[in-house]
Each structure stands twice: as structure tokens, then as C-alpha cells.
Amino acid sequence: MTIDWWTLGLQTVNLVVLVWILARFLFRPVSQIIAERRAAAHAALDDADAARRMAESARDEARAEAEKTAALRAQILAAAREEATGEKDRLLNEARAAAELLRAEGASELERMRRAQQRALSREAGELAADIAGKLLDRIPDSARISGFIEGLAEAVAALPEASRRDLGAGGTVRLRAARDLTGTERTLLEQSLKDALGHAPELHIETDPGLIAGLEIVGPHAIVRNHLRADLDRIREEMADNG
Amino acid sequence: MDNPLTVDTLFHLGPVPITTPVAVTWALMIGLTLFAWLSTRRLALVPGTLQTVLELFVTTVDGQVHDTMQRDPAPFRALIGTIFLFVLVANWTAVLPGVEPPTAHIETDAALAMIVFVATIAYGISGRGWRGYLATFAEPSWVMIPLNLVEQITRTFSLVVRLFGNVMSGVFVVGIVLSLAGLFLPIPLMALDLLTGAVQAYIFAVLATVFIGAAAGETPVAAKPDKEDTSP
Incomplete structure (x- = not known):
């Protein structure tokens, strides 16, 4: 068995050249496209993450807006309730005043009627007393x-x-x-x-x-x-x- | 049948004899180059079938290198991938009528092993520095320096002999059976040669990876091969 040194040298050169060729035309482009796809996937994931963050932000804003609306609604309701309470108190006071006035007028009318009745009774009593006195005087x-x-x-x-x-x-x-x-x-x-x-x-x-x-x-x-x-x-x- | 331990000279380029393994290697180089150039002309983010196969091959090589070396596979991708691809294709040329695999001749296997040997030294010096690389020969003790030096030679020689023996024997056996029996009898043996060729390509590439990785030394564990580098 002998070794052909020319063949050994040529094969060595051939293999070194083949390494360079495949590195240039196979491994580099394929690994680059893999990296590009990975970068695109990462970008898509980043975009999705950004979109998710935006959606969360929008959701938080909507929630804050809803809370603000609820607070405003509660404030309006409280104001309306307070206003209604004030109006109720005012109406009650007016009703009380009117009732008091009616009651006073009624009392005054009753007093007036009582006095008139008293006067009428007194007058009748006076007349009755006069009649009684006249009749008694008839006996003296x-x-x-x-x-x-x-x-x-x-x-x-x-x-x-x-x-x-x-x-x-x-x-x-x-x-x-x-x-x-x-x-x-x-x-x-x-x-x-x-x-x-x-x-x-x-x-x-x-x-x-x-x-x-x-x-x-x-x-x-x-x-x-x-x-x-x-x-x-x-x-x-x-x-x-x-x-x- | 020709003696498989000798090489046939096809022609001469001046004083340089062009032998059969060299010619077949050139043919394989042309084929691989055309295949690589044609198949990577229109790479897209949405891959086709061929691109998917190519990406699977590259990511498999990267994964194998990373698992073996525990480091970034990018600097080793082209060398290991080319060794595997060339040995595989060269071994499988045994099924072509009248074509003898270049790896069935010891010059090709020796060239491959010599490239691995040089690459081991280069990556070792690159990874550890001159002093660091030379210091590895004194591990675990200076007494081991002769054995480690001999190991560098013997393991390279074992690469040559293993590949050469397996491929040459397969070709030799098929040739003998073909000369003794009918046309279709060697087919199972040829199929076995395909399997043997693939296994030998894998073994050669993995051993090259192990040798280079051991020489380059330990580094912090790199990212997974499919995560970072894009260089070939």
C-alpha cells in the first residue's frame, strides 16, 4: 500500500475549498434566513406585546373612565338627593307653615266663634236675667x-x-x-x-x-x-x- | 477488479497526476456547489420543502455541535457541516455504477483527518492561547505529555483508518460479490453500504466535533444554536 501524495495534497485543497464554498453558498444563507425568521418572529412577538400593552392601557383607561363616570354619577345622585331633601324640607316647612296658618286661622275662627257664641250666650243670659229680674221684681x-x-x-x-x-x-x-x-x-x-x-x-x-x-x-x-x-x-x- | 489500495491516474496537469478520487471529488464539489447555489437563491421567510430540509440540516448540525461542545456552534458550523456532508455524499457514490467513493481511498480520508488535525490545533490555540493549548498536553500531569502527544497522532490516524476501512471494505465486498454472483445479489450489500456510509459520516463528524471541542476548551455555556449567531 502506497500513498499518493499528490492526491493527498489535492484532496486537502479540494476539501478546504469545499468548506469555503459551502460556508459561502449554503451555511451562511441558510443560517441568515433562519436568523431573519427568528427576528421577524421576535418582531411579531414584540408587536403583539406592544399591542397587548396598548390594549391593557386602553382597558385601564376605559376602567378609569368608567370609575370616573360612576363617581360623577354618584356625585350627581348625591346632589340630586340633597336637592330633593332640601326641596322636601322646604315643601314640608311650607306645608307646616300653611298648616300652622290654617290651624291659627281655624283657632282664630274658633275663638271668634266661641266669643260670638259667648256673647250670644251672654246676651241670652242677660235677657234671661232681665226676664228673671223683671219677674222677680213683679213680686216685690x-x-x-x-x-x-x-x-x-x-x-x-x-x-x-x-x-x-x-x-x-x-x-x-x-x-x-x-x-x-x-x-x-x-x-x-x-x-x-x-x-x-x-x-x-x-x-x-x-x-x-x-x-x-x-x-x-x-x-x-x-x-x-x-x-x-x-x-x-x-x-x-x-x-x-x-x-x- | 482493481486493487482498492491503489489509485488510478486519469490524466496529468503538468507534473500533477489527476487521480480518480480527485476527479470524483471535483465532481462532488461541483454538484454540491450547484446544489447549494441553486437551493439558496430564493430563500424566503416562509420556507418551501427544500428550504425546510436545508434549515433542518443546518439546525441539526448546530444542535449537535452545541450539545457536544457546549458553546456557540457558529464558528464550527461550516467545517463540521461540510465534513459530514462531503463524507456522506462521497460514501453514497458507491451506489453509482462505475464510481468509486473518494473515501474508499486513504488519501481522501487522510486529507479529511489532516484538516481535522489542523483545525483542532487552530481552534485550540484560538480558544486557549499558545500557552493554554500547550498546557493541555500536561494534563492531568506532566507525565502524560508523551501520551497526549501520541494521542494526537493516533486519534487522527484512527479517524483515517476507521473511515477508510469501513468504506473500502464495503466497496471491496460488493466488488467481490458482484464478480462472483449475479447482477442483483449485491443490492442488499449496497443498501448496507448506504447505512454504513451515513453512520461513518456521522461518526467522523461527531469525532471531529469532540476533538475540536476538547482542544478549544471550556467556555461559558453559549446560547442554544438556534438562538443567536448567523455566521456560517
Whole structure:
């Protein structure tokens, strides 16, 4: 067995050249296209990742917007609720005020009606008292209707101010109202008593008014002096009405 | 039948005799070059069938180199890939009538082993430096220096003998059977030669990878071969 050194050298050169050729025309292009595909895949993955991040960002923004909208809605609802509460309070206050006003008006009306009723009752009571007094007086002597009141009338006239007493009868006659016609004795007693009270004798113009029930009444230009049961009953009735 | 241990001279280029293995190698080089040039002219991101096969081949070589060396396969891709591809194609030329595989002659196998030997030294010096590479001969002890030096020669010689013996014997046996028996009898043996040729190509490439990787030394584990480098 021999070795052909020329062949060995040529084959060595051939193989070195083949390594270079295949490196240039096979391994480099194929590995480059693999790398390009890998880069493209990475780019696609990066794009997908960027798109995913954008989608997440958009989702976060939408979520924040929804939360903001919910907060705004809650704020609007709270404001509306507060406004409704205020409006309700205002309406309630107005209703209360109106009810209070109605109640006050009702109370005032009731008071007015009560007073009117009281007055009517007093008036009826007065009339009833007058009737009762008249009927009771019918059972006592008729002279009591006048004579019993002369002294009181004279005392009331005496209690008048000086100017009023001076005016009574100064201008002429003095009106005298009586529950019935005076007898001579009663007239004389009355004139004497008035003279004592006034200091002068007035000229009397006597009028009969059974409404007085019993008693007398002098009507002067500036003063009226009453001393009869009607006046007493009227005063009592008015006091009852005032106190009732 | 011709003596497989001798080479036939076809013609002379001046003083240089052009033998059959050289001529067949040239033919294979032309074929491989045309194939590589034609098949990589229109590479696309969406690969066709042929491109898929090529990419599968390259990524397989890268994976094998990475698994063996535990480092970036890019600097070794072209050498290991070319050795495997050439040995495979050369071995399979045995099925062509009248063509004798170049690897059935010891000059071709010796050329391949010499390239591996030189590459081992080159990558060793490149990876470790002069002092570092020479220091590897004193591992694990300086006593081992003679044995390590002898190992460099013997393992290169074993590459030559293994490939040459397997391919030459296959061709020799087929030739003997063909001369003794009928036309179709050697077909199973030829099919067996195809398998043997593929296995020998794989063994030669893997051993070259192991030798070069051992010489280049350990480096931090590189990225997976299908992740980074694009250089051939």
C-alpha cells in the first residue's frame, strides 16, 4: 500500500475549498434566513406585546373612565338627593307653615266663634236675667223699682267731676229715663236728691223705658249716669263676655 | 477488479497526476456547489420543502455541535457541516455504477483527518492561547505529555483508518460479490453500504466535533444554536 501524495495534497485543497464554498453558498444563507425568521418572529412577538400593552392601557383607561363616570354619577345622585331633601324640607316647612296658618286661622275662627257664641250666650243670659229680674221684681212692691234707685243715682251724680255736674241742667232740661212713670213723691224725692248732689235743681224731662226693668238714668250733654238693673245686667254680661 | 489500495491516474496537469478520487471529488464539489447555489437563491421567510430540509440540516448540525461542545456552534458550523456532508455524499457514490467513493481511498480520508488535525490545533490555540493549548498536553500531569502527544497522532490516524476501512471494505465486498454472483445479489450489500456510509459520516463528524471541542476548551455555556449567531 502506497500513498499518493499528490492526491493527498489535492484532496486537502479540494476539501478546504469545499468548506469555503459551502460556508459561502449554503451555511451562511441558510443560517441568515433562519436568523431573519427568528427576528421577524421576535418582531411579531414584540408587536403583539406592544399591542397587548396598548390594549391593557386602553382597558385601564376605559376602567378609569368608567370609575370616573360612576363617581360623577354618584356625585350627581348625591346632589340630586340633597336637592330633593332640601326641596322636601322646604315643601314640608311650607306645608307646616300653611298648616300652622290654617290651624291659627281655624283657632282664630274658633275663638271668634266661641266669643260670638259667648256673647250670644251672654246676651241670652242677660235677657234671661232681665226676664228673671223683671219677674222677680213683679213680686216685690212696685215702688221698689224707682225709690230704691234714687239714692244710688244721686250718689253717682255726686261722684261726677265738678264740670260734668255743673253742665247737667245748665243748658236746659235734663233727660231722665225711668223704668216706669214716677209718682209725685218719687219725683219730689228725686229732684231733692239731685239738687243735693248737683248743688242746683235741674229741670227734668222724664221718659219712661220699661227696658230699664228697675231704676233711673240721667242723660247729660257730656255724661250719662245709669242706676238701673238693665245697666247692671249689661255690665255683668259684658264682664262675663270679657272673662269667658 | 482493481486493487482498492491503489489509485488510478486519469490524466496529468503538468507534473500533477489527476487521480480518480480527485476527479470524483471535483465532481462532488461541483454538484454540491450547484446544489447549494441553486437551493439558496430564493430563500424566503416562509420556507418551501427544500428550504425546510436545508434549515433542518443546518439546525441539526448546530444542535449537535452545541450539545457536544457546549458553546456557540457558529464558528464550527461550516467545517463540521461540510465534513459530514462531503463524507456522506462521497460514501453514497458507491451506489453509482462505475464510481468509486473518494473515501474508499486513504488519501481522501487522510486529507479529511489532516484538516481535522489542523483545525483542532487552530481552534485550540484560538480558544486557549499558545500557552493554554500547550498546557493541555500536561494534563492531568506532566507525565502524560508523551501520551497526549501520541494521542494526537493516533486519534487522527484512527479517524483515517476507521473511515477508510469501513468504506473500502464495503466497496471491496460488493466488488467481490458482484464478480462472483449475479447482477442483483449485491443490492442488499449496497443498501448496507448506504447505512454504513451515513453512520461513518456521522461518526467522523461527531469525532471531529469532540476533538475540536476538547482542544478549544471550556467556555461559558453559549446560547442554544438556534438562538443567536448567523455566521456560517
